[in-house]
Amino acid sequence: MLEQKSLTECELRQDLVRFSKWLSRLGFTPGTSGNLSVRLDEKRLLVTPTGASKYLLTPADMVIVDLQGRQLAGSRKVTSEVNMHLAVYHHREEVAAVIHSHPPIATAFACAGRALDEMLCQEAVMTLGIVPLAKYATTGTDEVAASLIPLIPEHEAILMANHGVVSYGKTLLEAFLKMETVEHLAHIGLIAHQLGSAQPLRTDQVEQLRHAKVKYVQNSTEASDGERSVGPGRPTNESDVNGHFRAEEEIKVSSIRTTTH
Numbered sequence: 001m002l003e004q005k006s007l008t009e010c011e012l013r014q015d016l017v018r019f020s021k022w023l024s025r026l027g028f029t030p031g032t033s034g035n036l037s038v039r040l041d042e043k044r045l046l047v048t049p050t051g052a053s054k055y056l057l058t059p060a061d062m063v064i065v066d067l068q069g070r071q072l073a074g075s076r077k078v079t080s081e082v083n084m085h086l087a088v089y090h091h092r093e094e095v096a097a098v099i100h101s102h103p104p105i106a107t108a109f110a111c112a113g114r115a116l117d118e119m120l121c122q123e124a125v126m127t128l129g130i131v132p133l134a135k136y137a138t139t140g141t142d143e144v145a146a147s148l149i150p151l152i153p154e155h156e157a158i159l160m161a162n163h164g165v166v167s168y169g170k171t172l173l174e175a176f177l178k179m180e181t182v183e184h185l186a187h188i189g190l191i192a193h194q195l196g197s198a199q200p201l202r203t204d205q206v207e208q209l210r211h212a213k214v215k216y217v218q219n220s221t222e223a224s225d226g227e228r229s230v231g232p233g234r235p236t237n238e239s240d241v242n243g244h245f246r247a248e249e250e251i252k253v254s255s256i257r258t259t260t261h
């Protein structure tokens with residue numbers, strides 16, 4: 001049923017670390033904000049803890065909860081925003097990963113009371129379509145889930161008024177790519193309107209792109225058959241995860257030194 005079902009708990013913990021670091025590096029989870037989760041099995045979720053930098057998380061930091069949000073395992077406390085994750089899982093059975101973060105431009109749209117509902121570029125139609133704006137809800141309360149529920153079934157990502165963004169997918173990679181795309185589309189929308197001559201796609205152009213999207217999805221599904229949920233190059237243990245990111249930093253430092261000499 002789930003594309004991530006073949007992954008072990010250890011691998012899922014490592015994936016949560018991996019994508020937490022990527023979100024942090026993009027500036028989507030400043031301080032201790034944001035949270036991620038994956039389905040561990042049919043009855044349990046693996047979730048990031050509360051009050052933790054997403055850049056500094058380790059596999060051991062993750063906590064396990066049931067589908068009612070009750071914590072079953074973990075030395076740290078589960079995020080106070082777990083209810084928004086539960087709402088997604090309850091209303092989208094095929095979803096196996098949820099990400100909530102605060103990408104700055106998309107969050108600015110949410111703070112301005114504006115959905116990402118203008119199809120300004122072809123990519124908007126081919127990827128997410130409309131990214132709606134959920135009504136205001138106080139973080140950490142049941143109001144958050146209630147504000148999202150009407151929008152979850154028909155959308156792949158949602159802006160949260162004066163708060164941030166939630167995205168979801170069949171894998172953490174898919175949820176991450178959607179979050180990255182939300183910020184990209186928000187950036188395009190901002191600049192297009194700053195230029196003063198934004199030109200949304202016509203209705204017939206949008207319809208043509210929707211037909212093209214169907215073909216694209218079919219081709220992508222065929223191409224991904226047999227591949228692992230997050231693709232090649234997965235670090236196999238925690239030391240490999242840390243080594244993977246240390247290697248990236250060394251490459252960056254080396255590049256900087258080269259350009260300054």
